[in-house]
Amino acid sequence: MKQKKLSEKELAHLFELGKLELAEGEADEYATQLGEILDYVGQLSNLELDGIEETNQVTGLVNVFDEDKIREGLDHGEVMSQVPVKKDGYVMVRAVLGGGDE
């Protein structure tokens, strides 16, 4: 797991996964810093951990159920007041399918 610096291709892929834009001139700084961080945390990959359980959470709670009852939700108008682009009381989003301009 030794790696001092991320490759340009790896970096571009990771930024895409995170839906982030890599600004021009920043690639080298990120590649070096992220390489160092991953190198440091990568020390764990060499440990022999067969048979050790994983800890995902510490509460020990399993299957927390809610009573089946109706609760009042948030005020629609207040929630919608934060939406940057809206139309007829709906949230406008970019097209997910198709090749339109919107």
Next chain:
Amino acid sequence: MSRTIVETRKELVDGTKSVTEVVSESLKIIKDKEKLNAFITLAEDEALVRATWLEKNGDRSLPLFGVPVALKDMYLTKGIRTTAGAKLLEEYVPPYSASVVEKLEEAGAVIVGKTNQDAWAHGASGENSDFGPSLNPSNEEYVPGGSSSGSAVAVAAGMVPLAMGTDTGGSIRQPANFVGVVGFKPSYGRVSRYGVIAMASSLDSMGHFTNSVEDAALVLGVTAGADERDATTRAARNYEFEGFSKKGLEGVRVGIAKEYVEAIADEEIKENFEKVKSKLERLGAILVDVALPHTKEAIAVYYILQPAEVSSNLARFDGVRYGKGRDSFGKEAKRRIVVGSYTLSSGYYDAYYRQALKVRTLVRQDFERAFERVDALVTPVSPTTAFKLGEKTSDPLAMYMADVLTVPVNLAGLPAIAIPSGKTKGGLPMGVQVIGRYMDEERMLPISYELESELI
């Protein structure tokens, strides 16, 4: 200068001061010390209206009647801008308040404003704030620590007797230690996270800054307990606080972990910690050497699991329903999203993420083994005192290491508190951390109170 909640309440209940006077004083100090950059948003009008209302209609027996409180800007406040210290949420006004905020208000508190912080709670110095860094009141050339930087400063500078923070890897205890106040992180799942902007959901803990351990316990009495809106709190008991009385620590077994002592990188902290140990003995405590062998690995575990959870939690900020677009994320948020995306991606998941989950088990087991033999652990809070502004900003990994003695506690979900233990010759605060058993604040807070009384 800095008054406790207990003292503030006494004046209010006596009628020595009105709520409006107390709140106005608080607002005045905040403005006089504006240079410290402790606040992002002041809620002056709301606070004064509420003060008048409380004066007329409030129940004076409420535990926080008339007490001014500052909130880290992670806590959603209905109608008051909430930014998480990030430009992305610069104009965000939440349609609801966090459960903790509701509980504080029901207990009579007056919210005076929202405090500065590292954006998204990513940082150990406050310098990652998109609203500029807060300054350490002990010496303005130094950072106050982070990520709850403004909340720490607000209490240290006497602006408010209570400020809420969030602690995911030390973000309350470390800044409390850097500015010289009490910083308390409750057990994971003891206090509701509902309505607080999520950083790393398996680690986030809602806690607070105060001027005394007694105040910290008083506030836990308000914030703790089950909340149907946060499933992790379903087994949480309320915390019943009826005041502390001094009994000493006769026969109490206190663990000292050599891995923590060895991590101290400053001679004055080392000396100070030795003094704390003799004070514990003077109180009657029995010091027991314990081993926490996975302390060093804990920071690597944390910097795998936390960014993984961050990358997931920050995925919701798409600029569609609220806030600005993802191009508004600052550099540290981007770094963490990318690290999280890396360690969760196929091909790397087993080597990084799964390994980290397993070592998290080992870290927990270290603590469990120690608590078979002791009632509490006492450790240093940070390897160093506060560092200078700009000292670590270009080296993210060095900044991460500032959390090395606070992070293991979050991985295990334990309650822990930072208490001031003196100052260096240069005038910078030092402190100690008391760590308790999971969900056993009932035991660890009285021990902390006894220790504090000997440190003052």
